[in-house]
Amino acid sequence: MSVIASVIDKVKQMDPGQHEFHQAVTEVMETLEPTVDRHPEFVKGGIYERIVEPERSVIFRVPWVDDKGEVVVNRGFRVQFNNAIGPFKGGIRFHPSVNLSIIKFLGFEQIFKNSLTTLPMGGGKGGSDFDPKGKSDGEIMRFCQAFMRELFRHIGPETDVPAGDIGVGGREIGYMFGYYKKIRNDHTGVLTGKCLEHGGSLIRPEATGYGVVYFAAEMLARRGLDFKNQIVAVSGSGNVAQYAIEKVNQMGGRAISVCDSSSTVIDEQGIDRDKCCYIMELKNVRRGRVSEYASKYQSICVEGKNVWDVIREQGIKVDIALPCATQNELDAQNAQALVDNGCICVAEGANMPSTPEAVKIFQDNNILYGPGKAANAGGVATSGLEMSQNSLKLSWTREEVDNRLLLIMKSIHKSCLDAAAAYGKEGDYVVGANIAGFVKVAKAMLSYGVV
Ligand SMILES: NC(=O)C1=CN([C@@H]2O[C@H](COP(=O)(O)OP(=O)(O)OC[C@H]3O[C@@H](n4cnc5c(N)ncnc54)[C@H](OP(=O)(O)O)[C@@H]3O)[C@@H](O)[C@H]2O)C=CC1
Numbered sequence: 001m002s003v004i005a006s007v008i009d010k011v012k013q014m015d016p017g018q019h020e021f022h023q024a025v026t027e028v029m030e031t032l033e034p035t036v037d038r039h040p041e042f043v044k045g046g047i048y049e050r051i052v053e054p055e056r057s058v059i060f061r062v063p064w065v066d067d068k069g070e071v072v073v074n075r076g077f078r079v080q081f082n083n084a085i086g087p088f089k090g091g092i093r094f095h096p097s098v099n100l101s102i103i104k105f106l107g108f109e110q111i112f113k114n115s116l117t118t119l120p121m122g123g124g125k126g127g128s129d130f131d132p133k134g135k136s137d138g139e140i141m142r143f144c145q146a147f148m149r150e151l152f153r154h155i156g157p158e159t160d161v162p163a164g165d166i167g168v169g170g171r172e173i174g175y176m177f178g179y180y181k182k183i184r185n186d187h188t189g190v191l192t193g194k195c196l197e198h199g200g201s202l203i204r205p206e207a208t209g210y211g212v213v214y215f216a217a218e219m220l221a222r223r224g225l226d227f228k229n230q231i232v233a234v235s236g237s238g239n240v241a242q243y244a245i246e247k248v249n250q251m252g253g254r255a256i257s258v259c260d261s262s263s264t265v266i267d268e269q270g271i272d273r274d275k276c277c278y279i280m281e282l283k284n285v286r287r288g289r290v291s292e293y294a295s296k297y298q299s300i301c302v303e304g305k306n307v308w309d310v311i312r313e314q315g316i317k318v319d320i321a322l323p324c325a326t327q328n329e330l331d332a333q334n335a336q337a338l339v340d341n342g343c344i345c346v347a348e349g350a351n352m353p354s355t356p357e358a359v360k361i362f363q364d365n366n367i368l369y370g371p372g373k374a375a376n377a378g379g380v381a382t383s384g385l386e387m388s389q390n391s392l393k394l395s396w397t398r399e400e401v402d403n404r405l406l407l408i409m410k411s412i413h414k415s416c417l418d419a420a421a422a423y424g425k426e427g428d429y430v431v432g433a434n435i436a437g438f439v440k441v442a443k444a445m446l447s448y449g450v451v
Pocket residue numbers: 164165166167168208236237238239240241259260261262306324325326327349350351376377379380
């Protein structure tokens with residue numbers, strides 16, 4: 001049995017039931033096969049076995065008091081996966097589905113993504129099964145403080161620097177940062193995604209969504225294409241989706257969809273600047289449901305189905321797909337429908353949104369397919385820029401950060417293509433992203449000896 005197959009086998013045996021983690025490990029490991037012959041030193045150094053095991057996983061109790069005065073207990077997680085090239089770095093997710101498998105898959109992906117950014121950041125991820133939906137502002141604050149009451153002892157600006165992810169935005173980062181500062185008496189860059197007033201970076205809120213569109217534009221340019229007049233399907237309606245739509249509009253495309261966990265809205269006229277501002281206010285301020293969009297603007301609203309189901313069922317033509325909601329949202333049936341209807345490009349804003357079967361359909365049909373760890377790396381890259389500004393005690397302008405983001409996305413795109421070509425898989429962004437991300441981390445791990 002090859003070293004890769006035995007590593008995948010061992011992961012499945014050791015952690016049965018961690019399906020998302022198995023999926024992420026299998027997807028990465030299978031593409032690393034060509035590195036085994038090229039780098040016998042990685043085999044000898046046990047790099048493949050070591051890279052799938054987190055440095056440590058912390059699971060903790062998060063007790064807090066709700067508005068009725070009742071004690072609620074949630075479960076918190078921080079998986080510090082790999083710090084070979086820099087401090088652990090990765091977001092925090094608050095969602096009822098959160099469990100160890102999901103946090104491990106996200107932390108594992110983060111190792112390679114962060115490596116691709118060119119910045120010195122290791123991989124980690126955290127979260128809780130806390131559901132922010134329907135909670136008052138006071139409840140959110142008390143939960144964030146309770147979460148930080150344990151997390152603070154595991155993190156630090158040179159150790160582990162969390163940020164936002166699903167259910168965690170500027171408001172939650174503010175509450176967590178404020179509490180860390182209070183109990184440590186230390187105003188330091190321990191979190192990213194902070195508000196501007198207390199050390200955040202311009203463009204961090206926009207960065208993941210803008211970065212996905214920058215990455216897709218690079219892929220399209222290889223075929224002499226761009227966003228102008230392209231019909232773009234976007235899923236989700238949160239941070240990543242909102243700024244992806246904003247950038248699609250700026251680049252001359254027409255974004256036609258959003259969804260949340262309750263319904264999907266299709267607006268074939270296009271979600272223009274004003275409609276996008278409406279969604280931002282609806283989701284970020286009023287914390288409402290996307291179905292409200294349909295009562296304000298002429299559009300289709302389908303309850304209980306995601307964007308990709310609705311596009312398939314209604315035979316809607318899409319040129320570019322940007323899945324920006326959650327893992328495994330886009331399955332084989334919906335991938336086939338996108339291909340059959342002439343889709344040319346898929347760039348993933350979410351982490352692992354396409355199932356393995358869907359990815360195979362995109363690749364077999366020569367679709368420009370940009371996997372999340374490359375296409376959505378602009379968020380964490382800009383977090384890295386926030387860390388740099390915090391260390392320098394400087395703030396860069398919007399233009400400066402956006403320019404750096406654009407250059408990083410171009411560099412990631414080039415690294416993927418270079419690595420794919422160097423390992424005999426010309427044009428394959430999946431192989432390219434995995435190998436380029438992996439080789440840098442593997443070399444760093446090797447240089448430390450067995451630790
Ligand atoms: N924020 C960042 O910087 C980065 C985020 N990502 C990834 O992007 C994705 C979106 O994150 P982000 O925009 O920050 O999160 P948000 O919480 O801001 O938004 C998530 C959106 O996805 C929807 N959603 C979540 N789960 C489901 C589901 N099961 N079915 C349908 N819709 C769902 C949410 O709906 P509802 O409103 O009902 O909850 C919401 O509209 C995630 O995969 C995340 O890991 C990747 C890189 C960086």
